[in-house]
């Protein structure tokens with residue numbers, strides 16, 4: 001049970017005040033919801049690590065006493081013979097992201113001319129696999145959002161009360177039209193499709209976000225939330241109690257009526273609801289007649305849910321949850337199964353209504369996640385299992401929440417303000433889960449998935465089979481066991497797969513997601529490549545691609561796949577599968593900034609003119625036409641520039657850089 005809102009992600013936003021010097025920390029303003037434990041003084045550097053960069057490593061849970069290390073699974077080659085197969089998934093972009101509105105600046109970029117290049121690279125890698133990426137801009141902070149003409153220093157987003165520390169009364173987010181241009185410009189570079197949310201804090205509907213969202217984003221805006229966690233509205237004081245399902249049903253209709261009368265909103269049929277947090281069973285809304293009444297106006301049905309919360313540690317609300325004690329709860333197949341169970345009826349209801357069913361906001365735990373869990377390799381295994389389980393249970397998509405620098409669970413995080421060169425991002429372990437699922441579902445738009453864990457026989461070794469165009473295409477194998485590099489094990493699995501009838505192919509290709517331990521935050525690799533460790537990320541995979549070719553025993557109809565403890569294996573049955581040989585995306589954004597005073601990159605306008613990024617081999621041709629721009633190799637004037645150039649030099653030669661100032 002959640003004590004306060006799931007998405008109270010305490011969006012501490014750090015922002016350098018405009019400074020004429022390049023000195024870092026010349027002036028830092030801390031704004032956002034209630035700051036966490038750390039304090040940042042304007043005079044000096046941070047004294048405590050922000051949550052997103054916290055190094056806590058937990059102890060891996062003990063090994064189960066009985067573990068079958070050599071399970072055998074008999075697969076079916078043809079989908080028609082598989083019981084319980086999911087609906088076909090129309091996109092490989094199963095996982096998308098939900099970005100708390102108040103931290104858009106941190107993640108996307110300061111404004112439409114300062115877009116974060118590592119962010120673009122991370123999206124390009126997903127686009128290469130899934131064709132597009134879903135991003136929701138919203139969260140609790142969308143409810144009080146207000147469009148304003150202008151904000152200081154050309155920002156697209158700010159908080160009304162910079163030092164607001166209330167926990168349940170979300171402060172207003174102020175945004176300018178530039179927020180839409182930022183999103184639109186991003187969609188020109190990478191194929192991102194957006195969700196927005198119409199403020200629902202009261203019923204004096206503020207429809208600017210719908211008007212401008214539709215006008216500026218066009219068909220890149222695919223849906224708009226009407227209400228965010230209405231089942232918490234009375235508890236959060238957004239509505240007088242009692243506020244029930246019929247109140248939400250009625251207000252949804254009132255909003256719709258207001259939209260009908262507004263000719264600046266051409267598309268009135270892309271609404272999303274009810275986005276319940278789990279307080280009300282979804283059936284309570286279905287039973288109001290919501291779907292039948294509003295089906296012509298609904299793009300999708302949605303819910304939001306987190307398995308746990310860290311509200312006590314973050315905000316002093318509720319019962320303290322010890323991360324170490326909670327860790328084992330993530331490292332089991334039951335985690336995903338339990339999360340999905342309350343929605344099984346609803347995914348069927350949605351299919352009958354012909355609507356996508358989206359987990360609109362989720363992550364390891366609300367109120368910022370848990371130190372040691374949320375950014376661990378264990379969380380990556382959990383997220384893959386949970387994502388596969390949702391897909392198997394006929395969820396259409398799921399969006400992993402991003403809360404900014406003072407939460408633990410981000411799939412990716414921009415650098416704190418004193419480390420703002422472009423290649424100093426941090427990728428959370430769960431970003432790899434997003435990438436892996438995109439490869440697993442593939443590009444055919446026909447993927448169906450079945451849970452094979454029952455056949456393997458252990459909650460600690462989940463397995464799934466994926467079918468494309470009606471035929472077996474891949475098998476996904478997870479090993480949650482951690483044998484501390486053999487000191488307690490070995491718990492490496494050898495999973496034997498067989499295929500009746502035509503039998504197994506002569507060999508299969510296997511990609512591994514690996515790290516030393518479930519508690520690791522470092523050296524996570526996908527098919528041998530990594531985005532780099534904390535503060536090392538520019539959004540591109542590096543290292544040599546290592547796809548393992550495993551010969552099968554065709555005489556005995558068996559492919560035996562080792563799965564390290566811990567680890568994940570994606571087995572490609574079709575050796576010609578394009579993803580079996582794909583590493584870093586060919587489209588990357590190598591423009592770089594190199595001062596420590598900015599958190600974002602100035603993009604060359606000529607770059608904005610290209611539609612899908614550009615080939616990495618062209619990157620040397622980039623120059624700057626931006627005002628204030630300069631080339632990195634013109635000689636570093638401050639340490640930051642030098643550092644940026646040197647770090648970069650080891651990775652990409654001859655990159656020209658562009659400077660921007662906040």
Ligand SMILES: *[C@@H]1O[C@H](CO)[C@@H](O)[C@H](O)[C@H]1NC(C)=O
Nearest residue numbers: 045046047048416418419420
């Ligand atoms: C940023 O500040 C933190 C905390 O003081 C410090 O540990 C880190 O080294 C600084 N980073 C840079 C690049 O100066």
Ligand SMILES: *[C@@H]1O[C@H](CO)[C@@H](O)[C@H](O)[C@H]1NC(C)=O
Nearest residue numbers: 048049050054055056313371
């Ligand atoms: C990481 O988080 C834990 C739990 O909140 C805290 O005790 C620890 O001090 C943090 N570490 C750093 C370096 O801030």
Ligand SMILES: *[C@@H]1O[C@H](CO)[C@@H](O)[C@H](O)[C@H]1NC(C)=O
Nearest residue numbers: 084085086087344392393394
């Ligand atoms: C998912 O939907 C398919 C039909 O499209 C159905 O056969 C299957 O049982 C559903 N799975 C679950 C777990 O509800």
Ligand SMILES: *[C@@H]1O[C@H](CO)[C@@H](O)[C@H](O)[C@H]1NC(C)=O
Nearest residue numbers: 143144145146172173201202
């Ligand atoms: C809803 O949010 C708007 C914008 O922040 C604010 O002006 C208004 O007072 C809020 N309504 C209520 C009932 O709090």
Ligand SMILES: *[C@@H]1O[C@H](CO)[C@@H](O)[C@H](O)[C@H]1NC(C)=O
Nearest residue numbers: 111112113153154178661662
């Ligand atoms: C973005 O911010 C920069 C620096 O403050 C400013 O020069 C530029 O005009 C801003 N762009 C927009 C579109 O507001």
Ligand SMILES: *[C@@H]1O[C@H](CO)[C@@H](O)[C@H](O)[C@H]1NC(C)=O
Nearest residue numbers: 031160161162163164165166
């Ligand atoms: C918040 O900032 C305002 C204006 O800067 C100041 O008057 C007020 O005392 C501050 N409140 C807190 C709690 O710091």
Ligand SMILES: *[C@@H]1O[C@H](CO)[C@@H](O)[C@H](O)[C@H]1NC(C)=O
Nearest residue numbers: 112113181182184185188608
């Ligand atoms: C990018 O944003 C700017 C506003 O700052 C706008 O003038 C420009 O047209 C945008 N470009 C695209 C491709 O949307």
Ligand SMILES: *[C@@H]1O[C@H](CO)[C@@H](O)[C@H](O)[C@H]1NC(C)=O
Nearest residue numbers: 282283284286287345346349
């Ligand atoms: C599923 O939901 C529908 C709509 O709320 C409801 O009528 C039906 O009883 C539910 N079925 C189950 C098995 O809960």
Ligand SMILES: *[C@@H]1O[C@H](CO)[C@@H](O)[C@H](O)[C@H]1NC(C)=O
Nearest residue numbers: 090091131132443444445446
């Ligand atoms: C999958 O769907 C996307 C988006 O609708 C489309 O662009 C793509 O061509 C489709 N792929 C196939 C193989 O049909």
Ligand SMILES: *[C@@H]1O[C@H](CO)[C@@H](O)[C@H](O)[C@H]1NC(C)=O
Nearest residue numbers: 516517520521522523524533
């Ligand atoms: C990560 O890998 C590098 C290179 O193999 C090694 O030097 C380093 O110690 C590893 N880091 C951790 C935390 O295991």
